[in-house]
Amino acid sequence: MSEQWYTGVVTKIVNETHNTRRYWIRVPEKAAFEFKPGQFVTLDLPIHEKKNKRWRSYSIASHPNGSPEIELVIVLLEGGAGTTYLFNEVREGSELLLQGPLGKFTLPEPMEKDLFLICTGTGIAPFRSMVHHLHLHQLPHPNIYLIFGVRYEKDILYKEEMRQLEAEMPGFHYLPTLSREDSGLWTGRKGYVHSVYEELLADRRPANFFLCGWKAMIDEAKQKITAMGYDRHDIHLELYG
Template identity: 75%
Template sequence: MQEIWYTGIVTRLVDETHNTRRFWIRIPELERFDFKPGQFVTLDLPIHEKKNKRWRSYSIASHPDSTNIFELVIVLLEGGVGSTYLFNEIKEGSTLQVRGPLGMFTLPADMEKDLFLICTGTGIAPFRSMVQYIQLHQLPHPDIHLIFGCRYEQDLLYAEEMRQLDKDMPRFHYIPTLSRQEDWTGKKGYVHSIYEEILADNKRPANFYLCGWKAMIDEARQRITAMGYDRHDIHLELYG
């Protein structure tokens, strides 16, 4: 595990929704911050005396672009000490202690099976990185289904960008599904019914990537294996 800590400078902040913020961080001591789409960084925040209670990990939301800047998207959690610090104390020009990139939640080497990218909330971050990377490098790929679950339309992250990718990439399918919005004309309910519906008539080889809260991931694992898929087809990144 990489133990090098860098001092990152926050170069830009943008509120993406009412409770999520995008943070752009530059690592001045590196010419380029190299990572694989899907990896995360750990921040050491001055919120506790014990190391392990100061560390917060976030998936990188941007794709590798040969610069020393990367983007995180962070949700303000009610009672969350780490996110409260980041939202209240961090301004443009602030510094953050950063370790990474870390993690094995990365694209498969072969890209021969359909990809189901299933997420809730800020769990879209690693998938945004992956899909942008696939498009930028014109990687050959089968069908990619990004199934993004939220409560309301206002909670959808990167919605316009995802809709544009859906238009630009013939085999990329962006499927936002909302659990609480009555007047929503798209898919309603939870993420699980979506992939079950897609695979109901044609159970084809697939890789499932899950990113979000534990309850969603636990249920998805049960349902995917119940459909007859092997646990090795399931890859996950747990939040919280």
């Protein structure tokens, strides 16, 4: 675990949806920013006198590629001091103080059971990193189901990229699921993420669950997965908010 703080420079900002942005941050002190897919960084933002009220943690959305640059995907939280600062004050060229990589939310070794990557909103970030890493290095893996819940089609992050990965990666299944979409144009899954894994695991085969996103979703998923007969040790989580 790295306790050291680094100065990162924002090299690029892209609006991904109406309320999420992608931030590319380069750490000039490092020749390569080494991390394991699924890890996060903590930003120290100038929004409070007290340290612990300035710190905001975000999963790294990019995969390790030997460069000193990482990508974060961040949703604007209404009334959130951290994201308000990032959205209103930070520009390309801005400096951000960051610490990392941190966290143990990483792929199981060995990967023997089917993997269910269940997320909402920007919770897709660590899973994007994991799947790209597996694909890039052609690592053997079991079936992987990325179940991604958002409200509307316009909220889906990395849609084309995930569809392309699904086409290129045997055993990778991309399952975006919309809870409020009613346009009639959406032909994919509707409802909440829970019905998707419950349906896919009707046979109760061995599985590993990774949950990332809002607390309400994670609490409900933990309850439902254990009710299906899985052990709590099969469940790994990263909480947002």
